[in-house]
Amino acid sequence: MNYIDYYETLGISKTASEKEIKQAYRKLARQHHPDLHQGDAKAKAEEKFKLINEAYEVLGDPEKRSKYDQLGMNWQAGDNIHFDPTNPAGNQPYTYQRGADFDNSNFGFSDFFSSIFGQDFTRSEHGSSQARSANYKGEDVDANISLTVNELIHGVEKELYLSLPNVCTTCHGQRFSQQGICPSCGGTGVIEDTRTVKVKIPAGLYPGATLRLKGLGGKGYGTGSAGDLHLHLQVTENASWQVTGSDLETELILYPEQAVLGDSIKVSTPHGPVQLKIQPNTHTGQRLRLKNKGLPKKQGLGDLYLKIRIDIPQNLSAAAKELYQQLHKLNTTDQEALETKIA
Template sequence: MKYKDYYEVLGLPRSATQDDIKRTYRKLARKYHPDLSKLDDAESRFKEVGEAYGVLKDTEKRAAYDRMGDQWRNGQEFEPPPQWDEGFEFSGADDRGAEDARFSEFFEALFRGEHAGGGRASTGRARHAAGAGRHNATAQEMEDAFSGVPNSTPGQDHHAKVAIDLRDTYRGAQRTISLETPVLDASGRVVLKSRTLDVSIPKGVYGGQHLRLAGQGGAGFGEGRAGDLYLEIALRPQELFRVDGRDVTIDVPVAPWEAALGARITVPTPDGTVEIAIPKGSGGGQRLRLKGKGIPASDPAGTAGDLFARLNIVLPSAGSEQARAAYEALRQACDFNPRAQFSGDLS
């Protein structure tokens, strides 16, 4: 994927005000409009300018884009940094870009694709969650929200993505999180306003799930209720464990004699250690299932995931005379051809 420097596309510095961006876009849109320009690349330039404006005119998109830094160059191979949108608080505003823009792969990856997080980036999921929250409103709140009375406007729902450790899903946790919300300063430049919240992470939460914090979204107008804050949970990368839904997998190194003769070994889990039995004659890549040892259920009626121990047979070094002698004795003692399936007519 190629990085797009939207500031370079518009010919503006990163310190440009929102008014600077609007004026420059209007000038370039006229210059490259396919119906007005005779340049061969007018249409592609027009679309490129439209996409840049679609991001930079929007306070939240621009702040999210700026958050990745300025170390990349236009056209450079690019991959979004891990958890680049963690702790970035979005409102429930519309996520459309410039009307005439056909969005690039770069735009889709950041604001609508798999790399995007809990706000603009996962608009469909967030709006679904927001809708679920609104269904819990009281009759009076619904009446106030749609009564048209100016002093009873409810606040917008907000969305953010937060990363937690895998062990937090096993035990639950109390965490203090920091969120940044983009706002315009007095000179029309985008700045980030920070706040911290104490959050209860429930046991059994999993990656992609949304937690609703009632009343922690945008402020209401007058007597209108505050919006809610929806936190999308992401799991930090784990050194030992891989997560698929509620199932967790760990690669377990075993010695050849443990695999051949069987053994009982201790392996780590996100919630402590467990002892597992290696069956006799186990092979590399074989998975042993520990039922119910994955991410716990989030409610009593739910089902916990499983923990899978994937066996990885590790060979001892033959660096000493004693080790080489042992390997030679093993070779002579075993009538073993690991490539027996290659023999015979393979045509």
């Protein structure tokens, strides 16, 4: 038996989680289901669909996946791979041998649809699918949301525009209407429901955290409850703050006299202003650390780093220029004295 990379078949990495494997399978199974294709495209879809289900049957089972990772295509004895392409959960015995003829009757869309939404379906005498029960839970949805530094620290209310997979309300997931293929869902049994939801992000969440919002995922069918929305939080960098994990860095501009003589100045941080003491003889490029003034992390807060840059005032008065000239003469005299001493 030739080696087939099941991970490549599903378009996932070898470190993919069970959830990522299931999501990849759902996406590809919808795309390549034979009932959604005609003519030559249907035959190609059948072969692809068989391979997708074969890959999912192995990778979707932790024990089989472990054997496959160790032994490859020899993960089980013999050249036959035992699985039911229409029943990825393995509820019914079925033997499939690579190269065997594809029987489309074994790959009804109702079987695929039930594997996606966790619902049992039967096929009527006329070939149409009918649900045994009209109640099932909606799909969970994953989404990324980018927040500013201030929004992560202090919390915010956001308005999100979501596109959620739901059972077609025209054909009730059956794919067909009295006119033939359902015009609303195009024969997939699933429609994308776009809606707007307001979400309150609590204060103190850290980058990489996941917020579970119960009931804001895909709609349930019948009396089934809605799925959940899983928001994965990210931080947006801007001109004010450079983000490194939970630490922040920004630039602090000082005038020459502040750097030379030292000073006490008020500095803005995401947590509010603080009074900062500048030590004498501070140089450009130095980094000052303000502890616990960065982003939240799993335990505590990160730090804020201030990178020193010394600048010259744009509009100097005549008196200020005179002082700089005197300083220049003084520095020149000191330098000449030092050179004479060395010589």
